[in-house]
Amino acid sequence: MTAHPHDPELARIHASFSGFHRRQADRVVEFPGGFAALDDRYTHSRGNNHLLVDGPADPLALPALADELLGHLPHRLVYVVDDEVAAASRGPLEDAGYTTSRTLLMRHDGPVPAHGGGRPVDAEELRGPSSTAWRRFAPGVSDEEVHHLVERRSARLGAADDVRFLAVHTEDGEVASWVDLYLDPAVGTARIEDLVTAEAHLGQGYAGRVLDTALHLAAEADCDLRFLSANEAKWPHRWYERRGFVVADTVHVFARG
Template sequence: MTSLTTDSELPRVHGFLSAFRRRQAARTVDFPGGFAVFDEAYALSRGNNHLLVDGPVAPEALPDLADELQGSLPYRHVQVLDEEVAAACRGPMERAGYGRSPSLVMCHRGPVPAHGGAREVDLDVLREPATASWSRFAPGASPELVRDMVERRAARRRGAEVVRFLAAYSAGGEVAAWVDLYLDPASGIAQIEDLVTAEAHLGQGHAGAVLDTALHLAAEAGCTTRFLTARPTDWPHRWYGRKGFQAIGTATRFERA
């Protein structure tokens, strides 16, 4: 696992993540220490329906709060940005039946690459390859869940000042890899999210093409803080490390079916 370092950029990243979730949501409900986001159009997407803890919270009260606010949903999903707050919440959440899943927050510290040759595309271009990719990531997922996971990308356009969807194409003209890029030039922050390579095009350099393009465009827009999140138990975080990213902290998800 990549070692973590204390970093002054982390509070700015947390602020960006918080603002993005508020702006993306169709509806929010504030509570002491955070807020809940909801979007009934994508009810099965936990990324669009969850509690986000972005400040001090009462750990023992959090499980009951999640039940109260997410009572109509078939799951419970709570995200905690601060590591110390997440550590304090771990015991109460695990006693209430929640699983814990940390993600690394990784900032780009390498040289800005040349444009990778990926193109900006609209949602219609990504719909078919994104749908197909879910059979690999979640083979037992229902058609309704896959629909929400694919179509929720439309809501992301609300999340940041500039939202761009990038794709690299194979020699045969197929979409081979894609990624989201969220830009806030005013604050100088950019997030890279949801990088996927189509199974038929793995190992051919397409992921690097879309990542290099995203980093280049972010730097071109004046975003000196360029970050993404990655699970510490999966291999991609090591690949990101080779691409110039460094882990600066973690964000934690607590989930219960």
């Protein structure tokens, strides 16, 4: 989808998307057309160590720039927001061994749901369920990698003005489904991310309840623009569409390693 820079709502989504990555980073390295978000505490987390191109950039320079800024890492990851920059970057990056995919930025257009019954939890309560989930999502992942992916939640506390980790529990008190909610009421935006359901509780409605909780709380916080990101190649974006989300734009993702 072509970006519309004069669309105020889309501009707010882009600003929130870039701001999320800037604010959670331990250090930011600027370059023409974007920045590197870096955190040496979580070197196995691509979400904490990558380039984000959110302006005019030199496509031919991106492979070398990624090597320079991410050379200490076992991976390379480059997000490109603008379609034209992404199209021009694809050849140079694919020649350098990168694969391509797309992340959908999805805006909630449906009615605000009733509270789903979820409640705030802290990182400690999610540590066990998250560790188990990562081993399910990435079979063969090392203990160190799991540690980085789970503990990066601490960095995300700085990603918005108001960060809430929400969960829905079973009748026995077990965490069944959880999600992150990033609120910036001053600009009216809310980002919902990392919705996960424990394997033992799939298909029982818990994901819908925790999503409803996040949407309800976002509206309650006067965030009129509520959005999330979803991998275009995987099924959850279809589920989000049934929950009232529509695709507002795409972000191009180039990865290696």
